Amino acid sequence: MSIVELERSELTKPLILAISGASGLIYPVRALKFLLEADYTIDLVASKSTYMVWQAEQDTRMPAEPEQQELFWRKQAGVETPGKLRCHRWGDVGATIASGSFRTQGMIVMPCSMSTAAKISAGLSSDLLERAADVQLKEGKKLILVPRETPFSLVHLRNLTALAETGVTIVPAIPAWYHHPQTIEDLVDFVVARTLDQLDINCIPLKRWQGH
Ligand SMILES: Cc1cc2nc3c(=O)[nH]c(=O)nc-3n(C[C@H](O)[C@H](O)[C@H](O)COP(=O)(O)O)c2cc1C
Secondary structure (H helix, E strand, C coil): CCHHHHHHHHHCCCEEEEECCCCCCHHHHHHHHHHHHCCCEEEEEECHHHHHHHHHHHCCCCCCCHHHHHHHHHHHHCCCCCCEEEEECCCCCCCHHHCCCCCCCEEEEEEECHHHHHHHHHCCCCCHHHHHHHHHHHCCCCEEEEECCCCCCHHHHHHHHHHHHCCCEECCCCCCCCCCCCCHHHHHHHHHHHHHHCCCCCCCCCCCCCCC
16 A cells, blocks of 8 residues: 555544444434535444344334445435445454454444443443444544433443543533524434534534524
C-alpha cells in the first residue's frame, strides 16, 4: 500500500456500531441511516439478545447471517448504496474488530443494556461486542455508550461510573425538547447527533441551540 493510500485509509477508518439488547433499536437504525448517507464505513455487531428485543419492538425477525444482516440493516435504515457496511456475527470473536491491530475511529454501543455495561466494566469478552469494546479500551480509543434503562440501580450507576473513570463517554438516551421536536425521529435524532458529536461526526441536520 502506498503512503497516499495509507493516509487515505486513516481518513476513512471504520466506525464500530454495536447494538445490545436494550430497548430503543430505532437509535442504531437512525444512526446507520445518517452515517451511511454520509459515506462512512461501519462495522456492525449486534448482541445475541438484540434478536429478541428486535422481535419484541418490531414484530419481525432479525437475520443472523452477516450477508442477510447487511441487507436487513440497509433496508431498516432506508439506505441502499452509499457507505460501507460490514456485519459480524455476535459470537465471532475472530472478526477484525476483535483485534487491536484493526484501526477504527472508535466504537458506539447504542443502545447499551445494563448487562453489556456491566460486562464491559468487568473486562469480560464473552462475545464479539464485549471483546471489541475491551479492545477499544486497551488501545485507548474512543468508546461511547448510550445506556437505556430506567430507573438505574446503584449497581448500574456504579458500573457506569467505573466506565466513565476509565475514559468511556456515557451519552444516556435522554432527548431534549428545546429544539421543538415534532416526531419520534426528531427525539431519536437528537440523541444520535449528540452521540456522534463525541466522535466529531456532524452528519445530522440537527437544530442546535443558538442562544437566546
Ligand atoms: C423487550 C426487551 C427490552 C429490554 N430492554 C432493556 C433495556 O432497556 N435496558 C436493559 O438494560 N435491558 C433490557 N432488556 C434486557 C436485556 O435484553 C438482557 O439483560 C440481556 O441479557 C442483555 O444482553 P446483552 O447486553 O448481551 O445484549 C430488555 C429485554 C427485552 C426482551
